[in-house]
Amino acid sequence: MTSVATLAPAVPRSRRGPGWTLAVVLAGQFMAILDVSIVNVAAPTIRAALGASGSGLQLIISGYTIAYAMLLITGARLGGLSGPRRMFLLGLALFTAASLTCGLAGSEGALIGFRLAQGAGAAFMVPQVLSIIQLNFAGAARARALSAYSAVLAGGIVAGQVLGGLLVTADLFGTQWRPVFLVNVPIGLALLAAGARMLPSDHVPRDQGLDLPGLLCFSAAVSLLVIPLVLGHEQHWPLWGWCSMAAGVALLGVFAVAERRARHPLVPGRLLRAPGLLPGVLGVFFAMVTWGGFLFTVALHLQGGIGDGPLRAGLTFVPGAAGFAVVSLTWRRLPARLHRGLILAGFALAALGYAGLSPVFGGGGRGEPLLEILLAVTGAGLGLAYSPLFTVALAGVEPRDAPDASGLMSTTLQLGQVMGVATFGSVYLSLSPSSRAIGVTGFGLAACAVVGAACVLPLLRRPRLS
Template sequence: MTTVTTRAPAARRTSQALLLSVILAGQFMAILDATIVNVAAPTMRADLGATGSGLQLVISGYTVAYAMLLITGARLGGLLGYRRLFLTGLAVFTAASLMCGLAPSTGVLIAFRLVQGAGAALMVPQVLSLIQVTFDGASRGRALGVYATVISAGAVVGQVLGGLLVTADLFGTAWRPVFLVNVPIGLALLAVGARRLPAAHVRREQGLDVPGLVTLSLAVCLLVVPLVLGHEEDWPLWGWVAMGLSVLAFCAFLLVERRTAHPLVPGRLLRAPGVAAAASGIFLVMAAYGGWLFAMALHLQGGLGDSALRAGCLFIPAAAAFGLTSLNWKRLPARLHRPVIVAAAVVTAAGELALAAALSGGGHGEPLLEISFAAIGAGMAGTFSPLMAVALARVAPADAADASGLLAMMLQLGQVVGVAVFGTLFLSLAPSAHAATVTSLWLAAVSLAAGGCALPLLRTRRDPG
């Protein structure tokens, strides 16, 4: 009897470890593909003859689709089952990765990047849900700790892995392996996941807000597309008209949300203490983050002539600082958890200012470059991670999935807008040696604004627990 009793928990732990490996590997691939293309962008430009706006669409197309469908993906998981949606999203993501790797032109690549983002949006929201229904107690805490580590590592690994794959130029395929690497991994995860993922509970009390999805998607596209294409097209009239119409589309979205029975963003979420301020701060942090990665990848390779591998490796100090900060900020006394957001935003801005000084001479400015990258990574983690925690702390359990979807959407939209705005700024100044310096100064301003969003949080009560 003792042997049976001992083996049962051991078997359960093994099953949980395998499940966690599968779903976090899917999560990791989704995060990886938001950044792995940055380092490969100059090679794509040369191979496909892509314009600057085309490159921005290759990068932003993924995150636009990803951001727009995240909340819907979370809602569909509740309606149809977390396992089914995870596997469906993973299959779409894997197939789209194959087509991206085989794309013969920039237009085809952009189209399948949109499909790839849609697959990621179906897959990623199910990860937390599967953790919640599979783990409990201390094991859930450990699972969430690994989840946080994967999120913090994914972005920078994308930069480094992208550099390795592009530099290797496997079989003369240049940039294509940055997409094709997902295919064997995705197929393996599908085979294991189909056998090991549990058939989780289905929540049928919530419907799908199609009008909200359509109006929000329209609003974002009307805003982002002109920002991405404006510089290349010399800021045509249609772009300004589209951006004006985006304001009306956002207003229409708010009206639709007030009238629908199952809104994408329930009003009570935004009324929860700290959610609106934290969501705004997350948007600005990720705008600075997305713009920084895109502009620096182009500057290091195009302006300074670095190889893709060297450019990717220069981001390692930022990744290490981001990971260490995101995993350890909770060790601070609870009374400092909110003030650290503002302090970290100041650190980020200081890092951007140091970066501007390092690049002002026209070279790498080492070792100040690596120091400033590390400061930026630590500061962004110290702003982003506590903002997420504050935003979710007072959300009712019934709204947890929608709150996670909302914050994930703000995270992705921030990156899209950051790439569009700061990419346009950098490209409009390039090849001037001052392009990276001026961009860094504006990034510092946005980072400070993100910290400013946290100031109202300092006057609210401490989070429970």
Template sequence: MTAISTRAPALRTRWLLTVVLTGQFMAILDVSIVNVASPVIRSDLGASGSGLQMVISGYTIAYAMLLITGARLGGRYGGRRLFLYGLAGFTAASLACGLAVSTGQLVAFRLLQGAGAALMVPQVLSMIQMNFEGAARARALSLYATVISGAAVVGQVLGGVLVSADLYGTAWRPVFLVNVPIGIGLLAVGARLLPADGPLRHRALDLPGLVTLSLAVSLLVVPLVLGHEQDWPLWGWAAMAASVAAAGLFVLVERGAPAPLVPARVLRAPGVAVSALAVFGAMATYGGFLFTLALHLQGALGDSPLRAGLTFVPGAAAFAVVSLNWRRVPERLHRRMIIVSFGVAALGYLGLSLALGGGGHGEPLLWVALAVVGAGLGGAFSPVLALALTHVAPGDAPDASGLFVMMTQLGQVVGVATFGTLYLSLGSAPGTGVALAVTALVTGVCALPLLRR
């Protein structure tokens, strides 16, 4: 397929990125923005502890479970069509969440919101892969990485602002309703300016693969999301053990499938398997870092949600700056830069341990450490994604998109559960920082095969 840079005006190119990345931003924002509003939701709706946990986690569960399905549907019916359908569902569900009058309603609408995001988000990476090439693709992927980093931080800050403002007595409802005008605007612009889908690959949906993979992901994600709040019950451990068996069943099913969800040729493409592992490790440390530091700031240090959110700004800014400028490094050094960047992130995590070891905020060392973490992760995530997708054929873009988006989301879920549990068990931010540093270093070591061209 001819790249959009050679067949469409530059203005249309910019609109493509603006629409799809704003949709991506909304989907990621909705993970963190609700956390800030949870105490108000509980008091207003009289939600039980488990009900509130499902309000927060239901979105993530549906989102993670259906990502690979959304990617395959995009390959079958068209990324543009599925993006707009997913965006419409996400927007409608956001409106319903904002108008909910009971905990049960809010949980149900959050699940629908996650399903809409799962249809929409995989198409973003797929459309970038299919419509850009060369330097234009690298720039687009840098913006994609910046959105992932920035949305999580903006969600915490914006959530604090909206809840504190209590607009017209609406309390928590604006954290959902803010999506509605943005979503309607994106639908209007996207329907007019997003490029038409190219030739579609009418392959079978591989229902056995979809069912077994969804089962494996669900059995892993649900206990990880709900486990700590329920004091790690026996059913959670049983479900995680069963997820291993379900994953094995998925592998067996895929071996004989005529149209597997992730074709072997995608995994065999140079650097794809190692890059997927690196993406998982990077996002696991990032998700764990955001969650545990937010807990520490608002719990042990007594910060308000707004101040806690603003604390993350240096890290998000550094992530953005590096993500947008890593291409200035000579191309021959890009592979080495990935490995070095994981080491830089590890140093940043150790800096966090030192800054917080005295029992206070540890400023300005805290700000410096946050910036180092952001720079390290930015220098690893964007290049590794660009390197992997360089060797994926445009026709395989939906499958590669589903793989990397799923690894990104699962990495964050596993990171939040693992490092969150470690922090709550140790009661020590410095100890958790050391664990994050070790994980970043191990991920860098696992990425060493990328040095082989």
């Protein structure tokens, strides 16, 4: 069997070496992931300081995710048109500027608007990370880069919860919630300076074009799906939300039909025919559904059902993030013949971890030290599935399709997390405060992991990607 680390070569073109290239783009990715969760911890303080309404607070927290998910494909295609280096720096500049204005905002409305701008900056920046990795790393170096990318995804959300708790608790210079945004500014400025010197030059293919109708159709479809998923539970799943999601699904169908006739489709047919891509995309989607739902519901249980503070709850997840990250960085040390089998084994281990929520929390307490062991095992299992899966899914993609593949994978990641939070968060909250809530949710997560494993079975039957 061919190792997934030896396929789809690319030519490194970094100005200061591939290590610096990877460090810059992954630091940008980490900031974008961090801001998904860092604001959650500061929400009560923001509400008190700005007098925000319930719906306004929801949009402050979720506006970032909405704009981020809606514009990822747009950011990927713009990267293909103008070059991933240029678009990464532009997105990073917008993200940094929006972080500054968020930290200085004096009203609810202003903060909502700046959060949307922050999400847009992340959407323009994040797809370029995978594009730059695809175009500038080859063979084993690419597999290592994707493993580091996976580790950053694992740690970003947990780090956001911990850092948010630390910053709000510290109340630096009496600034209360503002440092959760302002912390991005010096880091963003440093990355802009480093990126301008160290990121590889852009070489944009001349045959690129922009399918504007398809872009608008897809963006509208994603927004119609994401907005009710993000806001639905707090609004008690109103009729407009269901109508919006139905319209989003319909628009996705229109988009799929229209793409077949487009001169410059957002998702070229040859990309969808890349060996292993579609099973890989489905596997990544279900992996992110379970990971997002797991982190969210366990956090709800720790803070609501048990009474932990946000900082303690965030620190509780460190073993899970560590397990995910360590496995992501070390799985390549196993024999190449086992790499694809790791995907199925990882899903199975994660499913066991999810199902273990019921006995661990069954006594009504925190279940220590079994809880930390369970989190580490679950994180390790998901890392074992996710990192080889991501490598296999992208290994057969041609360099000219890297921007579109990056947009597709980034959108899949974000939609998976949103779906996981919305679906399993609703399951947990609908059963809470019953003691069965976390157990039922855990078994639902385990079933979802089994579905993810079923989706990747075609990868196990394919001995080669070419």
